[in-house]
Amino acid sequence: MLKLDSVCTRYGNIYALKGVSIHVNEGEIVTIIGANGAGKSTTLNTISGIVRSVSGSVFFNGADITSMPTEKIVESGLIQVPEGREIFPLLTVYENLILGAYLRKDKAAVAKDVEYVTGLFPRLSERFKQLGGTLSGGEQQMLAIARALMSKPKLLLMDEPSLGLSPIYVQNIFSVIKEINKEGTAVLLVEQNANMALSVASRGYVMETGKIIMEDKASNLLDNESVRAAYLGI
Amino acid sequence: METIVQQLLNGLTVGGIYALIALGYTMVYGIIKLINFAHGDIFMVGAFVGLLAVNLIADSFIVAVLAAVVFCGFLGIFVEKVAYRPLRENSPKVVITSALGLMLIILLAVFARGDVAGIVSSGTFWIGAVLILAVMFWLIRGRVSGRNKNGNSRINALISAIGMSIVISNMVMLLNGPQREVYPRLLPDYSFSAGPFHISALQLFIIAVSFVLMYLLYYIVHKTKTGLAMRAVSHNLNAARLMGINPDRIISFTFLIGSCLAAVAGVLVGTYYNIADPNVGMMYGLKAFVAAVLGGIGSIPGAVVGGIVLGVAEVMGVAFISPSFRDAIAFGILIFILIVKPTGLFGTKMKEKV
Numbered sequence: 032m033l034k035l036d037s038v039c040t041r042y043g044n045i046y047a048l049k050g051v052s053i054h055v056n057e058g059e060i061v062t063i064i065g066a067n068g069a070g071k072s073t074t075l076n077t078i079s080g081i082v083r084s085v086s087g088s089v090f091f092n093g094a095d096i097t098s099m100p101t102e103k104i105v106e107s108g109l110i111q112v113p114e115g116r117e118i119f120p121l122l123t124v125y126e127n128l129i130l131g132a133y134l135r136k137d138k139a140a141v142a143k144d145v146e147y148v149t150g151l152f153p154r155l156s157e158r159f160k161q162l163g164g165t166l167s168g169g170e171q172q173m174l175a176i177a178r179a180l181m182s183k184p185k186l187l188l189m190d191e192p193s194l195g196l197s198p199i200y201v202q203n204i205f206s207v208i209k210e211i212n213k214e215g216t217a218v219l220l221v222e223q224n225a226n227m228a229l230s231v232a233s234r235g236y237v238m239e240t241g242k243i244i245m246e247d248k249a250s251n252l253l254d255n256e257s258v259r260a261a262y263l264g265i
Numbered sequence: 266m267e268t269i270v271q272q273l274l275n276g277l278t279v280g281g282i283y284a285l286i287a288l289g290y291t292m293v294y295g296i297i298k299l300i301n302f303a304h305g306d307i308f309m310v311g312a313f314v315g316l317l318a319v320n321l322i323a324d325s326f327i328v329a330v331l332a333a334v335v336f337c338g339f340l341g342i343f344v345e346k347v348a349y350r351p352l353r354e355n356s357p358k359v360v361i362t363s364a365l366g367l368m369l370i371i372l373l374a375v376f377a378r379g380d381v382a383g384i385v386s387s388g389t390f391w392i393g394a395v396l397i398l399a400v401m402f403w404l405i406r407g408r409v410s411g412r413n414k415n416g417n418s419r420i421n422a423l424i425s426a427i428g429m430s431i432v433i434s435n436m437v438m439l440l441n442g443p444q445r446e447v448y449p450r451l452l453p454d455y456s457f458s459a460g461p462f463h464i465s466a467l468q469l470f471i472i473a474v475s476f477v478l479m480y481l482l483y484y485i486v487h488k489t490k491t492g493l494a495m496r497a498v499s500h501n502l503n504a505a506r507l508m509g510i511n512p513d514r515i516i517s518f519t520f521l522i523g524s525c526l527a528a529v530a531g532v533l534v535g536t537y538y539n540i541a542d543p544n545v546g547m548m549y550g551l552k553a554f555v556a557a558v559l560g561g562i563g564s565i566p567g568a569v570v571g572g573i574v575l576g577v578a579e580v581m582g583v584a585f586i587s588p589s590f591r592d593a594i595a596f597g598i599l600i601f602i603l604i605v606k607p608t609g610l611f612g613t614k615m616k617e618k619v
Binding site: 102 | 504
């Protein structure tokens, strides 16, 4: 459903992506692992149209979205949970969730989905009226994911959901990712926590300095000697 | 004591009007971090459009307000599209649109006056136009040479704003002439006495209208989805886009609301002082700007409180010190607040992301 064809992106004169080609199929969890600065976040931001590619193309469900404005890309069901959460700190938890459903007109269904996402993250329902900025890091990450789900995504792009979280929250978040996927949403997951990411994903890409250097089933990558040495710390 | 209460009422009237204008400054600043110096001129245009409507259609306050609100609403959106959006988007296509927009204004002026010489001889008009175009060209040059990708865009926008302000005020002077016009009393003005106080119905009306509009604004910003989107864009533009919000549409909407409030203020001031003056935009604009800074720029309740405090302070100063201190008080407050509490009464410290 998502296809990147030799995408190049640059910041000034430095190329962050040097011809990245990846794809995500319907119903899959796909992960991109790699070190800091490999270009993982840039890949997601290029897909969402926050940064623009200089060459190559991005297709989503057959449509060319390479130069579409971000809000149109979002409208087509491609939703990003950005790195560092990027929740709205001065809006309440509830308002954050409602913003996730900004493009939806079906009020009754939106109210139902608020119940659904707070069912996934019960912590959030206790904090409905609290400002987003007063939540803990883990709760903010939950809010960011819940907010993205409010838009009824077809494909969810997740940028480092485990960043800075305690192990319990990481477990919690990853089990929710699996749950979301079971409900039929495809996920493209960017992670530094390669072990965790590969254990939930069906396929994985390994990225290094702007290039995809390896692509395989997640289970094979977990067994791969060089991946184990470089990214799993074993 | 009686004088104080009497002056308090006068101060509230003036303050309510400052607050209405200050809201436009503060909302636009909240969303795109720009001081829209053309805002005061939109207020002045509101007064003149109201006057025109009264002369053409009917001698009625409602007619004047409606005409002013509709015209200034469009003018606000137009100003944003022509003078600020090109600087944000930084692409040659929009710069050309903007240049064409300005040519259109000039052509309109030529047709309206049927007098080319009059336009050409208006030096300040050209200064304004040239200022805006200079910024645009500088931008294109910067693009071509690869420098100045986004840097200085806030300064560019500020200069563009000053240019726009000059263009609008000169536009009105070209069409109307530089002289003041007598404004009809659109509202019955009678005063009644309550004990030792003389209360003017017009003043009460102005205060009431100001507060109703402020409540309306509060309602839009805090209770509607568009208002929620406005707050989201002002907090984090990129995250707002990831929610599917089109920031350009929200920014246009912000200019629309701010300009409509200024238009109402324009008609109110015209009715209150019985005068419409094409030169007054800059001064009222600056005063309202002081009010916005006093309250904490970017803060909506701040603009309301700032406007009222400024209005009362000014009137008290006039009554108890000297009428010639009127402007000095406003700008004295500005200097004082910038030294003592630069974030203003309700402002919060900006967290700069590293």
